[in-house]
Amino acid sequence: MCPVGYYTADLAQSACTKCPAGYYCGDDILDEFSSTAVKILADEATPCVAGQYCPKASYLLTSTGLPGTSCPVGTFNPDVGARNVGDCIECPEGYLCLTSGIADDYALLTICPAGYYCPGAAISKNAIECPVGAYCPEGSVSFI
Numbered sequence: 001m002c003p004v005g006y007y008t009a010d011l012a013q014s015a016c017t018k019c020p021a022g023y024y025c026g027d028d029i030l031d032e033f034s035s036t037a038v039k040i041l042a043d044e045a046t047p048c049v050a051g052q053y054c055p056k057a058s059y060l061l062t063s064t065g066l067p068g069t070s071c072p073v074g075t076f077n078p079d080v081g082a083r084n085v086g087d088c089i090e091c092p093e094g095y096l097c098l099t100s101g102i103a104d105d106y107a108l109l110t111i112c113p114a115g116y117y118c119p120g121a122a123i124s125k126n127a128i129e130c131p132v133g134a135y136c137p138e139g140s141v142s143f144i
Contacts, residue, residue: 002026005057007045018057019045021083024067027060051103053082070101078103093120093141096127114138 002008002016004026019025023045046067048054054068061067071077071088074097082088091097095109096118102108112118116127117140130136134143 004059009044019054019059021056021058022048022054022081024048024054024058024060027062027067047080048082049103050078050080050082051076051101053077053084053087055084066101073097073100076102076104076109090120091118094118094139111139112136112141114140117141117143 002025005019005024006016007019007025008016025045048058048068049066052066052068052070058068064070068082069085071082072085074091075085075088076091076097077088079087091109094112095106096112098110099108112127114137115130117130117136118127119141130140130143136143
């Protein structure tokens with residue numbers, strides 16, 4: 001039997017393969033009777049879900065219900081199979097990515113509010129207040 005983060009296609013086989021980056025293998029669940037974590041073994045590697053990235057030996061976490069690690073605030077990832085944080089995409093100009101693990105490219109993004117401008121995650125993860133005397137309509141990437 002293989003530990004979580006590893007898999008074998010043949011359960012009778014003694015050799016385990018480390019789950020490749022971009023995939024997760026098995027999960028840890030909470031046993032409702034003993035309140036202890038129980039490891040569920042995998043017989044295959046499953047592609048990492050959108051909004052997450054899965055380095056080698058990733059598995060599904062009971063605490064989040066998601067595999068691997070969430071893309072950080074200021075980024076999103078609409079694709080499956082991300083391998084590392086570099087696969088997370090910076091929030092586009094005019095929008096805010098306020099939570100981690102955003103999977104949809106525009107469904108969960110927040111448009112920059114009026115009175116602020118949002119130059120993008122490369123410069124700032126937060127909206128910047130429009131300077132006195134300037135104009136910043138909703139979705140602004142700079143002030144006017």
